[in-house]
Amino acid sequence: MDKKLEPIVKTIQDKFGAALEEFRNEAHLFVKPEQIVDALTQLRDEFNFELLSALTAVDYFPQEAPRFHVVYQLTSLVKNLSVQIRVPVNGSSPKVPTATRVYDVANWREREILDMFGIEFEGHPDPRRILSPEDMEGHPLRKDFPLGYEEPQFTFNFDEIDLRKPYAKE
């Protein structure tokens, strides 16, 4: 971990009781869902983390508690530092408070997580799907969602697949 990052991580750890993981010089802090907005606000206002580089989620299916991690990757342009905040969420009706009031970029990124993982963001101004069609069922990036693999057509199974392929009409 970067020397300049240590006091910042220490402050967040003390204030929010956050666990710390380190890997290849990256610091990952774990905070509870209800604390995330405060943690982000403090990091932005006090420590100049003005850019939310990435906001995504990870699914640890079949593990249920916690099943998801919501990941906030923050960058400070002034200090040239990065820190990652992770919010563990349980599998049944996952909910996290929205970060749109802290970073505007969170609006679209949270819609993407809602679409792809089905994690709800409480207080989000525009909770619609963003990438998938509106009538789609399920959340594609969850591990229990099938990839949707279709058998490719080769010479040996050409006729068999040709029969069941839904060709379009004029």
Place this chain on the structure above:
Amino acid sequence: MSQIEEVSLEKFKHLVSERALTGETMLLNMGPQHPSTHGVLRLLLELDGEIVVNCIPDVGYLHTGIEKNMEAKTYQKAEVMTDRLDYMNTVGNNLAYVMAVEKLIDLDVPARAQGLRVILTELQRIASHLVWLGTSGLDLAAMSMFLYCFREREQILDIFELVSGQRMMTTYFRPGGVWRDVPVEFEKAVRDFIKIFPKRVDEYESLLTKNPLFIDRTVGLGKLDGAVALSYGVTGPPLRASGVNWDLRKARPYCGYEQYDFNVPVLNDGDVYARYLVRIQELRESLKIVEQALNKLPLGPVRSDNRKFVPPPRSEIGVSMESLIHHFKLWTEGFPAPKASIYSAIESPRGEMGLLLEGDGGPKPLRVHLRTPSFDNLAVLSQIVKGHLVADLVAILSSIDIVLGDIDR
């Protein structure tokens, strides 16, 4: 096949102004098939006459499931997906991906491979900016720009074809180095390009930079403030045109960018014209990097010799049993990566191209998240087009330089 959904105003009530509900302003659909949305972007516009009151982008018409598909492949095989992500920056996406994998498994890359990576990524940046210049010129009715820019782009694609055999989807960078060494004609081809290109940039500038028609349609349009840009996660040329000096090549050098002498163009106006000027200057700066990297290009191996992660060269397989086993294992099983997560980012022509890569101890990634710059850059569009004419919306949209493959993934 499902039908086109009928959208009721009820759904967008919270996004449009009250005047739209009474019918005072008009809601107009632009796209997904429209000549100036640069792909399959759909914009829902609320118009007061010719003035844009609200703009609601609707993305996802090119959603490809790349992240999910990459999670179902081994680390080597997932790389081909990254090419098709942001198809103007194919080489850069490969670089972002292989750097993330190398960081996850802690693999070193030889100096010659680093040099080659820099040369090709910077050439790709030039090619990407050329496509942007050509198409946004086309949007502003400067048809000849398109023809000139694609002429130089062909020259760059010829260089890619020379080194990798493919014009666009090269997959030339591999974890641990590059696929193979460049052919002997490579140096001459790049030198020819370096010689010819500065004059060509002058030519583009003589057509546009002081052209009164171009200035009328760009200066003062789509003003973006630096602080707003940061809050919206805007990176790359639009951010630098708004007065924020942030370029990952300078701030966090990778692939040996610290050895090269180049400037990061920063302007303060934050309008369409400033974004144009930033990109034009970046063309010249990138060429400077290419020239320096070519002059400094060391001799030596182009792949790491860590056989646990990098397949052995073809010549070894015939004579060494161990190499054969490594080759077989790497291409059938893949290599295991630790159960950990990393985030690694590069500066793509559009901004910060980042990857969140998480391994689960096996040969396939648990999670690949692609932090693509166009996604966040487009989100700011609804803020900066308010109060502009519809014709100017086209100019502003093209000045952000979006690639729909990059947004929808």
Place this chain on the structure above:
Amino acid sequence: MGVEQKLGNMGVVTTTLETVVNWGRTNAMWPMLFGLACCAIEMMSAQASSYDMSRFGMELMRASPRQSDLMIVAGRVSKKMGPVLRRLYDQMPEPKWVLAMGDCASCGGVFNNYAIYQGVDEVVPVDVFVAGCPPRPEALIHGVMTIHEKVKGETFKQYAEKYK
């Protein structure tokens, strides 16, 4: 077509109506300006200075489906885009042709997953498939030439049967 050799000195040429109609159709086939993904960039290259599709009367890309004869499906078609693509096809006036450019449009390509149609022939009927990821501009031009060959062989009888 070699009209010049057949003209002689009389200024008269005799041929069948079908040949004349098909000749007209092949030499001014207007594609729709409609790019989906990576292949659209190669389609633009084919239009640009080095490859120059205007040699075949195709320099005019129409943005409106109502004015175009040929739909080049340049790129992968997602489940969200499929209905839109079909509507565009339905809006094109007869006679119309479809060229599936690239592997994704032809068979799904590398994206064998939930989001992509495994071949655009599930959405619209396709006349010519062009392989490659993305196909070179030469390959696209060859595909277009193949469509021209197909058009030249069409007869009025076939049309009558098709639109009965």
